[in-house]
Amino acid sequence: MEVGAVDLSRNLADFSNTNDEIDLVAPGVDILSTYPGNKYARLSGTSMATPHVSGAAALLKVIAEKEFDRNLTEAELYAQLVKSTEDLGISKKAQGNGLLNLTITEQRAEKSIKITIESENLKLPSKSVVMEY
DSSP states (O other), rough: EEEEEOOOOOOOOOTOOOOOEEEEEEEHHHHHHHTTTTTEEEESSHHHHHHHHHHHHHHHHHHHHHHHTTTOOOOHHHHHHHEEEEEESSHHHTTTEEOOGGOOOOOOOSSSEEEEEEETTTEEEEEEEEEEE
């Protein structure tokens, strides 16, 4: 999947690729991120947009698999992401299918999702979070 970047005003970032391979765009300008030295910094790049897509894919996978009562294929998960985009009115070579927007999926989702996160590598205990919306 190829991800482009937009700013928070939905303008294409000047560093974002434009070609026939862009699948979608996500926020990637001035994104608050972790930084070396136990710090935070505002960073820009498609590498800042991609985690938005990864997180959205994880949430959509949980929602859709619960809805369909089965595991999704890779193509079905891709389709769920594409269904969660909105056209920005710019070239398809710049935006692909559009801006990732999870509020589009809000109508078909349940009102809460439980996600459990753990990391053996970081020796972090298992932690569950319930997201309600």
